[in-house]
Amino acid sequence: MTQIQVRNLSKVFRVPEREGGFVASLRSVFRRKYRQVNAVDDVSFTVAQGEIVGFLGPNGAGKTTTLKMMSGLLHPTSGECRVMGHVPWRREAAYLRKISMLMGQRSQMAWDLPPMDSFLVHGAVYDIPRKQYESTLDELVELLDLKDILKKQVRTLSLGERMKCEICISLLHRPQVLFLDEPTIGVDITMQARIRDFVAGYNRRYGATIILTSHYMADVTALCKRIIVIDHGHILFDGQLGELSAKLAPFKVIKIDLDREMDGYDFAALGDIILCEGRKVAIRVPKKSAPSVTDRLLSEVPVLDLTIEDPPIEDVIARAFGQRRLGDVTGDASEARVPAAESAS
Amino acid sequence: MRVLFNSFSAFLRVAIATMMQYRGEIFLWAVWGLINPAVLYAMWSAAAEGNVDQTLAGFDRGQFGAYYFCIMIIGHVTTAWDAYELGYFIRSGSLSPKLLRPILPVWEALAANIAYKVATLAFVVPSWLIFYLIVRPTFSAGLWQISLGLLAVVLAGVLNFVIGYVVALVAFWSPKLDAVGEAYFGMAMMFGGRFAPLEALPWLLKEIALVLPFRWMYAFPAELLMGKIATASEALAGIGMQLVWLAAFVLAFRVGWAAAVKRYTAVSG
Amino acid sequence: MITRAAKLISLYARVNIQNLAAYRFDMYMRIVVSILHLISELMGVWIIFHGTRSVRGWQWQHMLVLVGVYRLVAGGIRIAIVPNMRRLLEDIRNGTLDFVLLRPVNSQFLVSIREVVVYRVADVLLGIFVAGYGCYALRGALPFRESVEFALMLAAGFAIVYAVWLMLGTLCFWFVRVQNIEMVFWNVFEAGRFPIDIYRPQVRWLLTYVIPLAFITTVPAAALIGDEAKIPPSAPLWGFALAGIMLFVSNRFWHFGLRHYSGASA
Numbered sequence: 001m002t003q004i005q006v007r008n009l010s011k012v013f014r015v016p017e018r019e020g021g022f023v024a025s026l027r028s029v030f031r032r033k034y035r036q037v038n039a040v041d042d043v044s045f046t047v048a049q050g051e052i053v054g055f056l057g058p059n060g061a062g063k064t065t066t067l068k069m070m071s072g073l074l075h076p077t078s079g080e081c082r083v084m085g086h087v088p089w090r091r092e093a094a095y096l097r098k099i100s101m102l103m104g105q106r107s108q109m110a111w112d113l114p115p116m117d118s119f120l121v122h123g124a125v126y127d128i129p130r131k132q133y134e135s136t137l138d139e140l141v142e143l144l145d146l147k148d149i150l151k152k153q154v155r156t157l158s159l160g161e162r163m164k165c166e167i168c169i170s171l172l173h174r175p176q177v178l179f180l181d182e183p184t185i186g187v188d189i190t191m192q193a194r195i196r197d198f199v200a201g202y203n204r205r206y207g208a209t210i211i212l213t214s215h216y217m218a219d220v221t222a223l224c225k226r227i228i229v230i231d232h233g234h235i236l237f238d239g240q241l242g243e244l245s246a247k248l249a250p251f252k253v254i255k256i257d258l259d260r261e262m263d264g265y266d267f268a269a270l271g272d273i274i275l276c277e278g279r280k281v282a283i284r285v286p287k288k289s290a291p292s293v294t295d296r297l298l299s300e301v302p303v304l305d306l307t308i309e310d311p312p313i314e315d316v317i318a319r320a321f322g323q324r325r326l327g328d329v330t331g332d333a334s335e336a337r338v339p340a341a342e343s344a345s
Numbered sequence: 346m347r348v349l350f351n352s353f354s355a356f357l358r359v360a361i362a363t364m365m366q367y368r369g370e371i372f373l374w375a376v377w378g379l380i381n382p383a384v385l386y387a388m389w390s391a392a393a394e395g396n397v398d399q400t401l402a403g404f405d406r407g408q409f410g411a412y413y414f415c416i417m418i419i420g421h422v423t424t425a426w427d428a429y430e431l432g433y434f435i436r437s438g439s440l441s442p443k444l445l446r447p448i449l450p451v452w453e454a455l456a457a458n459i460a461y462k463v464a465t466l467a468f469v470v471p472s473w474l475i476f477y478l479i480v481r482p483t484f485s486a487g488l489w490q491i492s493l494g495l496l497a498v499v500l501a502g503v504l505n506f507v508i509g510y511v512v513a514l515v516a517f518w519s520p521k522l523d524a525v526g527e528a529y530f531g532m533a534m535m536f537g538g539r540f541a542p543l544e545a546l547p548w549l550l551k552e553i554a555l556v557l558p559f560r561w562m563y564a565f566p567a568e569l570l571m572g573k574i575a576t577a578s579e580a581l582a583g584i585g586m587q588l589v590w591l592a593a594f595v596l597a598f599r600v601g602w603a604a605a606v607k608r609y610t611a612v613s614g
Numbered sequence: 615m616i617t618r619a620a621k622l623i624s625l626y627a628r629v630n631i632q633n634l635a636a637y638r639f640d641m642y643m644r645i646v647v648s649i650l651h652l653i654s655e656l657m658g659v660w661i662i663f664h665g666t667r668s669v670r671g672w673q674w675q676h677m678l679v680l681v682g683v684y685r686l687v688a689g690g691i692r693i694a695i696v697p698n699m700r701r702l703l704e705d706i707r708n709g710t711l712d713f714v715l716l717r718p719v720n721s722q723f724l725v726s727i728r729e730v731v732v733y734r735v736a737d738v739l740l741g742i743f744v745a746g747y748g749c750y751a752l753r754g755a756l757p758f759r760e761s762v763e764f765a766l767m768l769a770a771g772f773a774i775v776y777a778v779w780l781m782l783g784t785l786c787f788w789f790v791r792v793q794n795i796e797m798v799f800w801n802v803f804e805a806g807r808f809p810i811d812i813y814r815p816q817v818r819w820l821l822t823y824v825i826p827l828a829f830i831t832t833v834p835a836a837a838l839i840g841d842e843a844k845i846p847p848s849a850p851l852w853g854f855a856l857a858g859i860m861l862f863v864s865n866r867f868w869h870f871g872l873r874h875y876s877g878a879s880a
Contacts, residue, residue, distance in 0.1 A: 013612065014612075071445060072445070072610075073441055073444060073445065073610060074610050074611075075607065075610040075611050089610055091444075091606070093447035093448070094447075096445060096446065096447035097447045099445075100445075101442075101445055103441065103442065105438075106438050106439060106441055106442055107439070107442070108442040110359055110363060112363050112366040112367070113359060113362050113363060113366070117358075117359045117362060118359070120355055120358070120359070121352070121355040121356060121359050123355075124348075124351040124352045124354070124355035124356075125348075125352045125355070125446050125447065125448050126446075126447065127347075127348045127351070369794065370794050373794045373797045373798060373801070374797070376798075376801055377797065377800075377801050377804075380801050380802075380804050380805065381804060384804060384805050384807065384808065387808070387812045387813050387814075387817070388662070388669070388808045388812050391669050391670050391811070391812035392662055392665060392666045392669045392812075393666070394670075395666045395667060395668050395669055395670070396665075396666050396667075401665040401666055402665055523643055523644075523647060524643055524646045524647050524650065527647045527650050527651075528650055531650055531651070531653075531654045534654065535654060535657055535658075535661075540658060540661065541661050541662070541665075545661060545664070545665045546661055546664070547660060547661065547664040550657070550660075550661065
């Protein structure tokens with residue numbers, strides 16, 4: 001059964017152009033120049049009830065904008081969207097009561113009070129029947145292991161503990177559709193895994209539909225059978241995780257610091273050269289051959305330091321879908337790629 | 346309706362608990378509300394003494410005492426800070442979660458507003474009494490004036506909250522427009538009768554004050570409470586004006602809020 | 615020693631001026647708000663003297679001078695005193711005060727010069743303009759002797775405010791959570807909008823000797839007006855003595871606080 005239907009959805013933002021210089025900025029107080037940004041560009045897809053769909057893409061790709069339009073926080077420039085028969089941006093109470101949106105960095109908890117108080121308010125605002133409220137809360141407290149922190153002030157909680165509370169409050173009214181925007185941002189790896197397990201469990205138990213955005217590959221691959229890759233506002237891929245994995249042809253980035261420059265050495269024979277500048281070299285190799293290439297490097301060139309990293313998601317997408325994003329994929333030594341590669345570590 | 350009531354009482358409970366966390370801070374806010382009328386009382390009673398008949402604009406020392414005693418109470422009841430806070434919510438992004446709830450954020454703000462006023466009562470009431478004992482104001486109000494006056498004070502509180510919230514909506518268009526809040530506050534001060542009784546204003550300012558809503562929030566309830574308004578018809582007409590302004594601004598809120606949310610969902614989310 | 619101090623001050627001031635451009639919109643907004651405040655204060659004078667000719671011997675020209683002085687002093691406090699003390703409180707809370715203490719410069723001096731909110735100069739200029747106009751309206755000229763006396767009294771007033779703030783700031787070594795000291799200060803400062811002569815004798819005494827607000831606004835304004843009825847001839851002496859005593863006491867208190875601070879965090 002189709003629960004979410006998105007057709008030709010677009011969102012164009014007007015952003016003021018910033019100009020340098022005192023006079024120019026003074027002038028811009030009166031007359032501003034604007035630039036059009038197509039945050040989401042003609043996006044269509046449908047989601048069936050009970051699916052978990054992952055939105056994957058780099059920062060600024062349009063994932064959050066799409067999510068906000070589906071939750072009713074943003075009005076699209078054009079296109080249609082129906083969620084359980086509602087047009088989200090009409091923001092009808094009946095609709096808002098059936099959904100929940102968890103924004104990793106924005107809290108819905110009362111900062112100065114214990115979580116329990118926020119839960120109570122939530123129960124009243126969403127008009128949850130007393131019995132259901134109590135049983136859901138007990139269940140969530142049990143599953144999320146919240147017992148010890150229910151009486152602590154929210155602002156004294158650690159980020160992970162707070163995240164658990166945010167999840168708890170988002171699920172108290174048993175939403176049928178759950179939007180998760182970067183739910184694991186900033187929490188440690190064990191906590192990330194627990195959050196994933198929990199979300200999967202909620203989906204199984206209540207048959208809820210879940211839409212998740214992340215720029216962590218692991219979040220998406222662990223939870224979602226279906227992936228939508230989005231970049232520059234366009235859908236690049238919409239299909240099963242398995243298909244995507246095949247496309248993604250996993251690879252690793254090996255970075256080395258050399259003791260001295262190796263002008264004559266043929267690094268290109270080992271893999272794609274991302275960077276080759278003086279004594280710093282970075283090479284992209286298929287995941288399988290990473291160990292053998294590492295061996296060769298260690299034995300053939302004077303290596304001071306060597307790291308093996310997962311490539312950043314921008315690179316993965318660029319490679320898989322042939323987008324020219326961060327320089328040419330086949331490997332000239334462009335500087336633009338270096339900071340991106342480093343940010344993955 | 347039931348949902349609204351339940352939600353509102355939950356908001357209220359939580360808001361009072363939050364206020365208790367910040368009792369030090371809110372008491373300081375409350376002090377500020379006391380100092381301003383006390384200083385102005387001293388100013389005006391001194392000014393009245395400079396005149397031959399010891400009165401100014403028909404107020405003698407004791408009547409200035411009564412007027413500013415009432416203004417002190419009304420000032421507390423009409424405190425509202427949304428003109429500053431809403432802009433902060435928008436800038437910090439904390440408005441989005443509030444918008445996702447199936448209830449208007451204004452209810453939460455109203456609950457916080459009432460919670461503040463209730464939580465500080467234990468502190469302001471003794472302060473009012475001390476002011477009363479020192480100043481020894483002369484009241485000439487009868488029972489009916491006091492009871493209608495209390496109603497007018499409550500209406501003034503509601504009216505100021507609604508107007509303040511409507512003014513705060515400007516923040517959706519320009520989140521850093523502090524000057525709007527300041528201008529609003531300054532106008533309420535001058536034209537509402539907080540700085541001086543309306544009778545004491547030069548005619549130009551008085552004419553302006555008569556057409557603005559502010560006088561119905563300060564000067565009118567204060568004059569009614571102290572007994573300056575002698576006839577019941579005048580008192581009822583004033584309460585009628587309060588209701589008219591209230592209706593107008595509730596309407597303005599509905600229109601303004603719809604436009605504000607439209608704007609918000611168009612650009613920021 | 616003095617050249618080094620001047621160098622440090624100008625260095626910090628330069629950094630602050632450069633930051634100005636980044637918060638341009640805030641700056642314009644604050645200036646607009648300052649002007650709004652001034653307008654409402656002037657309207658206040660208009661309203662008062664619509665109803666009477668003098669308030670305890672203060673005529674409208676006198677009151678204009680006081681309004682100007684009030685704005686000037688409030689502006690001066692916001693230029694350098696409040697921002698530095700805010701930063702001090704922050705540093706104490708975050709434990710970053712250690713960086714200040716490690717510098718080979720007098721700590722009290724350093725915590726007092728780091729922040730300058732340059733655009734608040736607008737308040738000072740507006741204040742001088744209004745006070746100057748009031749003076750001019752009174753006698754058609756700016757008298758030299760009174761202006762010098764005024765400048766001296768103003769300096770004493772600022773010294774007193776600074777000492778009060780330093781003591782309030784030092785209190786935070788013990789009570790880290792005192793966040794609203796600033797509000798307490800402005801609450802009390804509000805009473806200085808009008809001449810202290812309007813208050814009852816007890817209140818006046820309180821505002822002169824216990825909370826020396828009189829020396830911050832009323833006394834400098836009276837000095838500029840040059841009216842002996844408003845301040846006794848001994849008031850300037852009192853003002854200087856008080857400023858000296860408070861500077862000394864606040865300096866001792868600061869060092870006492872520092873000892874407590876380093877003792878507690880070690």
